[in-house]
Amino acid sequence: MKLIYPGYDVLSKRHSQSWDEPTRQVIDARLAIGGAPRFLNEAQWQTLDAVCQRILPQPIDRPPVPLAALVDNKLLNDRGDGYRDARLPPLRQAWQLGLTALDAEAQALDGRGFTGLTAAQQDALLSAMQRNELKHSVWKSMPCVVFFSHRLIHDITSAYYAHPTAWSEIGFGGPANPRGYVRMGPDSRDPWEPMAAKPGAQRKAEKRNRHVG
Amino acid sequence: MSDDYLTDALRNPRGRDGRAPDVFRRGGWVPMREYPDDELVDFVIVGTGAGGGPLACRLAEAGFSVVAFDAGAWWRPLEEFASDEAHQEKLFWTGERLCDGDNPLKLGTNNSGRAVGGSTVHFAMVSLRFRPEWFKSRTLLGYGLDWPLDWQDMWRYYTEVEQALKISGPVRYPWGPKRPRYPYRQHEVNAPGLALARACEAMGIAWAPTPLATVSAPREHSPPCVYRGFCVTGCATNAKQSGLITWIPWAVKAGAEIRDLAMVGRIETGEDGLASGVHYHREGEWRFQRARNVVVAGYAIETPRLLLNSANSRYPDGLANSSGLVGKNLMVHTNQAVWGTLEEEVRWYKGPPSLSLSEHWNYEDSGKDFFGGYAFMSQGPLPAAWAGAQTGNHGLWGQALVDEMQKYNHQVGLKIVGETLPQERNCVTLADERDEFGLPVARVTWSECDNDRRLVNHAVDFMRRGLEGIDARDIWAEADGTAHLMGTARMGSDPATSVVNADCRSWDIPNLWICDGSVFPTSGGVNPSETIQAIALRTANRIRELARRGEL
Ligand SMILES: Cc1cc2nc3c(=O)[nH]c(=O)nc-3n(C[C@H](O)[C@H](O)[C@H](O)COP(=O)(O)OP(=O)(O)OC[C@H]3O[C@@H](n4cnc5c(N)ncnc54)[C@H](O)[C@@H]3O)c2cc1C
Numbered sequence A: 001m002k003l004i005y006p007g008y009d010v011l012s013k014r015h016s017q018s019w020d021e022p023t024r025q026v027i028d029a030r031l032a033i034g035g036a037p038r039f040l041n042e043a044q045w046q047t048l049d050a051v052c053q054r055i056l057p058q059p060i061d062r063p064p065v066p067l068a069a070l071v072d073n074k075l076l077n078d079r080g081d082g083y084r085d086a087r088l089p090p091l092r093q094a095w096q097l098g099l100t101a102l103d104a105e106a107q108a109l110d111g112r113g114f115t116g117l118t119a120a121q122q123d124a125l126l127s128a129m130q131r132n133e134l135k136h137s138v139w140k141s142m143p144c145v146v147f148f149s150h151r152l153i154h155d156i157t158s159a160y161y162a163h164p165t166a167w168s169e170i171g172f173g174g175p176a177n178p179r180g181y182v183r184m185g186p187d188s189r190d191p192w193e194p195m196a197a198k199p200g201a202q203r204k205a206e207k208r209n210r211h212v213g
Numbered sequence B: 001m002s003d004d005y006l007t008d009a010l011r012n013p014r015g016r017d018g019r020a021p022d023v024f025r026r027g028g029w030v031p032m033r034e035y036p037d038d039e040l041v042d043f044v045i046v047g048t049g050a051g052g053g054p055l056a057c058r059l060a061e062a063g064f065s066v067v068a069f070d071a072g073a074w075w076r077p078l079e080e081f082a083s084d085e086a087h088q089e090k091l092f093w094t095g096e097r098l099c100d101g102d103n104p105l106k107l108g109t110n111n112s113g114r115a116v117g118g119s120t121v122h123f124a125m126v127s128l129r130f131r132p133e134w135f136k137s138r139t140l141l142g143y144g145l146d147w148p149l150d151w152q153d154m155w156r157y158y159t160e161v162e163q164a165l166k167i168s169g170p171v172r173y174p175w176g177p178k179r180p181r182y183p184y185r186q187h188e189v190n191a192p193g194l195a196l197a198r199a200c201e202a203m204g205i206a207w208a209p210t211p212l213a214t215v216s217a218p219r220e221h222s223p224p225c226v227y228r229g230f231c232v233t234g235c236a237t238n239a240k241q242s243g244l245i246t247w248i249p250w251a252v253k254a255g256a257e258i259r260d261l262a263m264v265g266r267i268e269t270g271e272d273g274l275a276s277g278v279h280y281h282r283e284g285e286w287r288f289q290r291a292r293n294v295v296v297a298g299y300a301i302e303t304p305r306l307l308l309n310s311a312n313s314r315y316p317d318g319l320a321n322s323s324g325l326v327g328k329n330l331m332v333h334t335n336q337a338v339w340g341t342l343e344e345e346v347r348w349y350k351g352p353p354s355l356s357l358s359e360h361w362n363y364e365d366s367g368k369d370f371f372g373g374y375a376f377m378s379q380g381p382l383p384a385a386w387a388g389a390q391t392g393n394h395g396l397w398g399q400a401l402v403d404e405m406q407k408y409n410h411q412v413g414l415k416i417v418g419e420t421l422p423q424e425r426n427c428v429t430l431a432d433e434r435d436e437f438g439l440p441v442a443r444v445t446w447s448e449c450d451n452d453r454r455l456v457n458h459a460v461d462f463m464r465r466g467l468e469g470i471d472a473r474d475i476w477a478e479a480d481g482t483a484h485l486m487g488t489a490r491m492g493s494d495p496a497t498s499v500v501n502a503d504c505r506s507w508d509i510p511n512l513w514i515c516d517g518s519v520f521p522t523s524g525g526v527n528p529s530e531t532i533q534a535i536a537l538r539t540a541n542r543i544r545e546l547a548r549r550g551e552l
């Protein structure tokens, strides 16, 4: 993927005036999450990991955001959202049921389970889920489209965009206390914000972005 | 984990042992008066947000003994608020609530808080007055129903709130009757705010810098806003004039006791049918605080939940519910948006999220095929919130989502605060599921009506043309947003059709009061907190007056 903000790493601001101690603690704790599942079983975990790769494909030339582990961590801590569409069971149950049903659905397709499908087949299955077309009996009490929009894409994308790697990718300034920002108007960048690469000026942006902070 | 201290306030109550946290000094404390459970205090207040906070403050200043309870934590913003969306979810009401109806609400981050200071700790600070006619919308505008309040009276209380919170706003506000100058100068309008201004100019309507409850110049313990843009996750600098750093410290200073991490589960009534106190859960046990008066200020879901949960043999349908309207007529604001990208860099994460607005369609009555009004505002969602918009009705995932998110720094948006009509079928009831205190959780039912839909269609069409007028590309409309909660214990002039009177006093039980967003009979097209605070100040004045006349 071509980087819009080449060389920008929001973590390089960690010791700048834009980060305070609470923020450092919180981000450190998030970056420490990874590795094996602590809540889901092995089969569910494998399915989740494959789903994450389809919902949020990541470039191969950088360490991936451990999405499955972040979702598993949310489940481990049973961190609810403060509301639940009444058609869904509680958080943990919804994910366990949903992943198992998705896998069973894939089994029915060609006997190999979700992880055994090609990327195109996986996408087709996820699209069918989004269109509310899956047939497994689980979806009778939990409409698959509701699971898809409230749990599946919601939990995976919010984990991704809570990660510094994603902030760097989209050119978000990141944490901003105590310094905040000074230049507020259009096309105005504070020196502690990333610079977008103009066509032909990749190197210039990269140089600036290495010294952001 | 080393970040444990950041959530200590969720585990250990801080308002105790005769002291309260000093929100302005790291590790500091201030003395706080305390009352024993068996002392008959003048007022127990349940909830310390936009309604409960100012009321606790003014009643304590008037010399009443006051104990205010909040289920949430007592935060120290300078030490415990991270610049982080996910971590700061600790400010929200994340207990379970079930949502159904044709348009099940998305609550959580978007709707209500649980903290000393209530939802004002994470609100977006937009501080607006109701259009005067809305207080008589049935008589003057032909829809909804009339409030028992007089707009000129309210105008005075609005001014009092704006002075107390040092609202920063423009010298001249383009809509409605004359109002005094805002105490602090307006904030600089950021790039997304200027995009709104250009869109309004393209459409030939007025716009204004948004009056905001964050200071534009130093104030006593508050430094000016540094435009860090994390306002809806809590302000770490204390520039934001939330209840946590205004009404609450003033209340404590005036002699009120605030009990944090104290969940009120039931209001007790005595043999005389009057409220006698509250059962509350704190530090692992249920306790009972005696009181001469009980005020419920838990916001439009928790307030009816508590009143319904307090049903007893004398009041089998819940307290203050002879009209049958407790929990009914839940209103939200529709919160639809139109989004697009600009050629220029916008970087909308800088500054408070809504630095400019237009109230044109609140004050213009012609050219509408619906009742009610809406304001629209410039936007600046942080990354996770923005991704949430993309995965909602836009339904993006996979590479399409990744690509769309890459436009983050060029994105602009206009979002409405749209009036919805009161409907009895929209309600808060008790579900079978129970929370960690063993209390039934709330079931929240909401469906839009045709009028709500027509308003949204009008707004989306208008805002779309606005964005086209400034050459935005890739324009799309977010269809399912809602915000704010109102109306589940409405005020009125007739006990048969309302729960409380103009003084927020319940018709059925004269020493039971309700003072928060739930008393709104109609929702209006502006964010509610300034009106809630104005009503609280009025209620405090009325209580003082009634006490003086021996009518309390
Ligand atoms: C993200 C966001 C942005 C917003 N932005 C704006 C804005 O810009 N402008 C605006 O005007 N409004 C805004 N609002 C709305 C505004 O914050 C609320 O309308 C207002 O705070 C409601 O006031 P309240 O007193 O009714 O309830 P709250 O302020 O929510 O206070 C209720 C308190 O009661 C406590 N409580 C409830 N039940 C119990 C119980 N049983 N026992 C003990 N304690 C209990 C809760 O913990 C809570 O702290 C925003 C809201 C959100 C969520």
Ligand code: SF4
Pocket (backbone or CB within 6 Å): B214, B224, B225, B226, B227, B228, B229, B230, B231, B234, B235, B236, B237, B238, B239, B240, B351, B352
């Ligand atoms: S932008 Fe201003 S009000 Fe918002 S969090 Fe920052 S300092 Fe506070």
